[in-house]
Amino acid sequence: MTAQSPFTWRAGGCHCGGVRFEVAVPDRVEAQSCNCSMCEKTGFVHVIVPESRFRIVRGRERLTEYTFNTRVAKHLFCSECGVKAFYRPRSNPDGWSVNARCLDEAEGLEIVVEAFDGKNWEANAASLAHLSKEPA
C-alpha cells in the first residue's frame, strides 16, 4: 500500500483473543447490517473488502467452518468463544467480510451502519459485488 493509500490497517478479533485479524479500511467505514437468517443469529455487521485488504494475524487453526444451502459462503467462527469475526461471503467470494462488531476501538475510526435486505438476497446481492474488487 502506498503512502497515498486512503486506507488504514485496523486490528480486531474474537472475544477470547485466539483469533486476530487486520483489515485496511477508510477512517469512515460503511458497514451493512443484514437481516438474513444467518446474520440475524450471529449479529454480523459486514465490512466487505478485497482479498488484499485483509489478513489473519493469528488463530487460523482455531476457526471452525460452517456452510449451508449453496455452500459458497464459508462461515468461520472461533472454536473457543464462538465469535464470527470474519468470513468468506457468498456475495463476495473473492474477498472477505469482517464483522464491524469485532474491530478494536480506535481513534479516528467511524463506522456507519446501513441496512442490507439479505432476506431478499438474490435481488440485492449484486449491489455488494464491487466492494471486494481489487483496484485496477
Added chain:
Amino acid sequence: MTRLEGQCHCGAVAVRLETPTPVGELPFRACQCGFCRRHGAATTSDPAGRITIACAPDALSRYRFGQKLSNFLMCDTCGVYVGSLMEADGAAFAILNVRGVDLPGFAGRVPESKTYDDETPEARTARRKALWSPVNLALLETSA
C-alpha cells in the same frame, strides 16, 4: 401460557421458554460486555418460567470468561450463541439469546442496554438467581 420455541442456525440445538408471562412483557436485554457485543446478543429470561435446551450431548461448546460463574453455550456446528447457563446451590438457571435462536415475539422491540462491569461475584450470582429462568438441559441421544 406463553410457549416460545427457537433453534440455532443449523438446528442442532433447540430451545423452549414456557412462562405465564405474556411475551410482550418479557425482558429484552442487550448486555454491553465484549462477548455479548461481538455476538450481537439480546437476551431474555423469566424466573416465573422455565427454559429447556435440547441437543445431542456433544452439540454444545461451553465458554467461560471473566468471573467464570456461567457457561456461555454455543452450537458446535454453526457457532451461534444460544444462551448462558449458571449453576448455583444445586440448581441451574439460564438466559436465551433471543437473536441467536430467533425466539418469536420480540420483533420491533429495542433491547434495553445493560452494563454489569462493576458487579461483585456475589451480586452477579444473586442477580442471575433472581432474574434468570430455571432450566432443563436435555441431552438427547442421537439416532445416528
